[in-house]
Amino acid sequence: MGKQAAAIAGLTEWAPKRVWDEPMFTMEACARLAAEVLADAEVDKGEVDGLVINGLRESPMFAPSALAEFLGIRSNFNEVVDLGGATPAGMVWRAAAAIEVGVCETVLVFCPSVPAPPQPGANGGPMKMKMGAYMGGEVWGSPQGQFEIPAGLVAATPSFAMAAQRYMAAYGVSEETLAKVAVDSRYNAQANPLAVFYGKPITVDDVMSSRYVADPLKLLEIVMPCYGGSAVLVTTAERAARGPHRPVYVSGYGEHLTHKSITYAPDIVDTPIRLAADRAFAMAGVSPDAVDMASMYDCYTITVLLTIEDAGFCPKGEGGRFIDEHSLRYDGDWPLNTHGGQLGMGQAGLGGGMSHITEAVRQVQGRAGERQVPNCDIAYANGTGGMLAEQVALILEGA
Amino acid sequence: MVHFAADGRPLPTPTPITAPYFDGLREHRLVLQRCPRHGYFFYPRGRCPVCLGDDWEWGELSGRGTVYSFTVDRAGHDPALASRIPFAIALVDLDEGPRLVGNMMDCAVDDITVGMAVEAAYEDVDDTTLLAFRPAG
Numbered sequence: 001m002g003k004q005a006a007a008i009a010g011l012t013e014w015a016p017k018r019v020w021d022e023p024m025f026t027m028e029a030c031a032r033l034a035a036e037v038l039a040d041a042e043v044d045k046g047e048v049d050g051l052v053i054n055g056l057r058e059s060p061m062f063a064p065s066a067l068a069e070f071l072g073i074r075s076n077f078n079e080v081v082d083l084g085g086a087t088p089a090g091m092v093w094r095a096a097a098a099i100e101v102g103v104c105e106t107v108l109v110f111c112p113s114v115p116a117p118p119q120p121g122a123n124g125g126p127m128k129m130k131m132g133a134y135m136g137g138e139v140w141g142s143p144q145g146q147f148e149i150p151a152g153l154v155a156a157t158p159s160f161a162m163a164a165q166r167y168m169a170a171y172g173v174s175e176e177t178l179a180k181v182a183v184d185s186r187y188n189a190q191a192n193p194l195a196v197f198y199g200k201p202i203t204v205d206d207v208m209s210s211r212y213v214a215d216p217l218k219l220l221e222i223v224m225p226c227y228g229g230s231a232v233l234v235t236t237a238e239r240a241a242r243g244p245h246r247p248v249y250v251s252g253y254g255e256h257l258t259h260k261s262i263t264y265a266p267d268i269v270d271t272p273i274r275l276a277a278d279r280a281f282a283m284a285g286v287s288p289d290a291v292d293m294a295s296m297y298d299c300y301t302i303t304v305l306l307t308i309e310d311a312g313f314c315p316k317g318e319g320g321r322f323i324d325e326h327s328l329r330y331d332g333d334w335p336l337n338t339h340g341g342q343l344g345m346g347q348a349g350l351g352g353g354m355s356h357i358t359e360a361v362r363q364v365q366g367r368a369g370e371r372q373v374p375n376c377d378i379a380y381a382n383g384t385g386g387m388l389a390e391q392v393a394l395i396l397e398g399a
Numbered sequence: 400m401v402h403f404a405a406d407g408r409p410l411p412t413p414t415p416i417t418a419p420y421f422d423g424l425r426e427h428r429l430v431l432q433r434c435p436r437h438g439y440f441f442y443p444r445g446r447c448p449v450c451l452g453d454d455w456e457w458g459e460l461s462g463r464g465t466v467y468s469f470t471v472d473r474a475g476h477d478p479a480l481a482s483r484i485p486f487a488i489a490l491v492d493l494d495e496g497p498r499l500v501g502n503m504m505d506c507a508v509d510d511i512t513v514g515m516a517v518e519a520a521y522e523d524v525d526d527t528t529l530l531a532f533r534p535a536g
Contacts, residue, residue, distance in 0.1 A: 133477050138409075140400040143442045146411035149401050150529055151500045153488050154477045161470035162490060169468075169513035215471040215508075263490055263500045268468060 002251025002284030002397060006096035007240035009247060010041025010233040011358045015194040016226035016346030020115050026057040027070045029112035033231035034071055041233045042244050043106060050077035050098060050107030050234075052091040054350055057116060067110075077104035084385025085297055086255075087111075088230075088354035089392035093253035095234040105236050112229040113349025148261045156299065157222060159262035159387035161214035164302040167269045168216060173320035175216055178301040179207035182220050182343050184328035185298065189340025191330060191371035196226055196346030221301040221343075228348025230358055241399065245365045252284025252395035262387040272391040273310035273382065280380075281312065284395035288312045291395075292376040293363050294334075295356035297384040298341040307382060311393065330371035338363060338371045353383045357394065364398040407479045410527045417443040419457055424528040427521040431497060433458040441497035462519030463535060464493040471508045487511055491532050505533040 012033055024032070030053070038045055051064050051073065059066035064078030077098045083090040088111050095107035133154040137144030153159065167173060186202045189195035202220060210219040240247035254276040259265045281287060288311065296307040305319040314322040326334035339345050339359035342352040360379035362368045368376075382393040400412035413421040420443045423430035431439045432455040434447035439460065446453050469489040475481030487503040489511065503511055504520045516535035521528050 134401070138401045140412070141414055142400060143444075145401045146413065146417055147442050148500055149409050149477070150411050151488050151502055152472055152477055152480050152483075152486060153500055157474075158470045158472055158476055158488055162468040162488070165470055166468035166513060211473070212471070213474045214476070215473070217470075261500075263498060268490075 002249065002286065002395060003096070003100065004237050004249050004251065005100035006234055007237045007247035007249050007399065008092070008232050008361050008396070009043065009235050009240040009243045009245065010037050011230065011361055012036035012040055013194065013230040013351065013355065013358045014228045014348070016196045016228035016348035016351065018196065018224065018226055020227035023115045023117040025116055026112050026114075027067060029114050029229050030067060030110045031071055033110055033112060033229055034108055037108065037231040037233045041235070043233060043235065043239070045071075045073065047106045047239070048073050048108055049075055050095060050104035051075050052079045052081060052095050052107060052109045054081055054087050054111070077107060083383070083390040083392065085299060085353045086383030086385035086390040086392040087350055088357055089381060089383035089394050090255060090390070092232065092234060092250060092357060092394060093255070093392065096250035096253070099234065099236055106239060107234045109232045109234060111231065111350035111354040113351050114227050114229055144261050148263060153261070153263070156387060157217060158214045160300045160302055161217045162262060163268045163306065163388055164216050164300070167302065167305070170269060171317040171320065173305065175208065176204055177320045177323050178221060178305065179204045180323055181298070181301040181304045181328065182207050184332070185337055185341040185343040187329050188338050188371060189344025191369070192339050192345060195340045195344050196224055197340065197344050217300060217302070223299050223342045223347040223352065226346035226348045228346070228351040230348070230351045230354040232354070232357065232361065237399065245367070247399040248361045248364045249397045249399060250394060251397040252280040252282070252286070253393065254279025254283070255392045257390045259389055260386060265388060268388060269306065270316065271306050271310050271388050273307050273384070273393065276391040277311035277382065277393040280393040280395050284397065286378060286395060288380070291378050291380045293338060293360065293373045293379050294336045295360040295379060295381040296337060297353060297356055297382055298337055298343050299347065299384065301343070303384055303388070304336070306388070307384070311380065311382065330373060335373045338368060338373060356381045356383065357396075360396050364396055403479065404525045404527070408524060409477065409479055410524060410529070416445055419443070421527070423459070424521060424530055427528070429460045429462045429519050429530065430457050431460060432456070439493070439495045439497050441499055460493055460495050462493075464491040464517055464532070466490070466511065466513055466515045466517060467492045467498060468513055469503065469511050489517070489532055491517055499530065501529070501531045503533065504531045
């Protein structure tokens with residue numbers, strides 16, 4: 001029996017887009033997300049007494065208080081989470097834990113990722129997604145700035161490529177097998193009108209003939225950075241039971257990290273996912289074979305292979321065979337990332353990581369439409385941050 | 400922190416703690432800190448990352464090691480390095496233990512393999528020397 005104190009009661013999610021034509025301040029985006037998620041959960045704003053964010057562009061300091069003031073919320077739990085792609089999963093368990101210990105009852109979890117209105121004097125023009133390649137590592141005293149950046153080990157792709165390279169040398173997975181992850185994700189995206197690649201299926205040949213970006217990873221094995229946003233509402237199980245949707249218990253969770261730069265990972269093909277997932281499954285009191293659908297962070301194809309293994313769905317070294325032997329499609333025998341994953345839906349900043357949670361919630365609530373997995377009661381959702389660094393695993397269970 | 404070479408390449412800005420490492424590179428020597436209990440560690444810092452002891456000493460290493468993994472950047476993830484693509488980035492396990500990162504020199508990018516034996520190489524750029532690796536001679 002897992003934890004049943006807190007449940008996800010509502011969600012909202014915007015379609016990821018390469019170019020965002022409706023610039024918004026982060027606080028304005030949060031207000032819109034709040035209105036939408038409260039409507040979805042049929043919860044009054046006055047019931048909200050917790051806020052979880054990743055930060056606030058308009059208030060780099062004192063971010064939670066700035067948001068509480070902006071939204072008109074009297075808040076008892078105020079958290080800023082900084083775990084890269086694992087942030088959304090980390091936000092959800094922190095909210096659930098805070099509810100369980102009784103410091104708050106109803107928490108809004110925000111993942112906005114939209115451009116601000118153009119600053120007076122700054123250049124206008126269309127706002128395309130751009131992320132600084134150094135990701136803050138250039139500051140004075142940063143080890144990353146002294147050792148990784150001068151070697152060209154920047155952004156994320158080269159780090160994940162080194163994990164894939166090491167994995168191939170150690171276990172011999174083929175590039176075609178990794179390509180299948182991207183192909184099945186795209187298949188799922190064809191059933192998700194929010195997906196950036198809706199209407200654009202691909203084949204293994206397409207992936208194999210796409211250009212190498214960082215060996216052995218090719219263009220179609222890499223997420224498309226987008227703008228977007230999402231939010232979920234976490235509340236007490238009792239309050240969730242009075243809502244319009246099936247409550248989704250946050251019944252188990254785990255978190256683990258050891259390093260920032262991939263250079264210092266203890267083992268780049270035996271990841272922190274293992275300890276995070278082990279704790280989550282133990283807390284929930286379920287085993288991996290009880291999972292009805294999996295929602296795995298998929299910044300790259302290799303991330304999915306490593307997650308399948310390290311979360312315990314198959315032994316180390318057999319992930320390639322597992323991928324070959326199972327259909328990862330929403331109508332297949334092992335439904336994975338039924339929304340298309342970030343590979344198929346697009347990576348809307350933090351919303352990309354949250355998409356794995358919103359989709360798991362939709363599936364457990366039985367509102368995934370065309371891509372609904374029958375009798376979906378237990379979902380595994382996880383987040384991978386940074387360079388296979390931050391790991392958060394969640395077990396989400398229907399009431 | 401980084402600063403930029405005349406050709407735009409990002410270079411490390413040493414700190415008071417890391418300076419002896421970079422001074423060693425400028426002399427084409429690989430020197431790292433060695434904890435009396437836990438051996439060499441990387442990157443330089445004030446205390447051993449295993450025991451947090453501060454009784455380490457600088458020592459010179461052989462520079463020999465093996466490629467733990469590598470990739471070839473063919474896209475120019477750092478726009479400042481776009482003119483250098485394709486270039487290889489390797490994680491190298493030194494014979495003395497620590498794992499370091501550096502570019503591969505004197506070797507076609509398609510000839511690099513996981514497990515290959517390498518040795519330290521030194522690339523002088525302006526007033527800085529970068530650690531790189533080449534196939535072991």
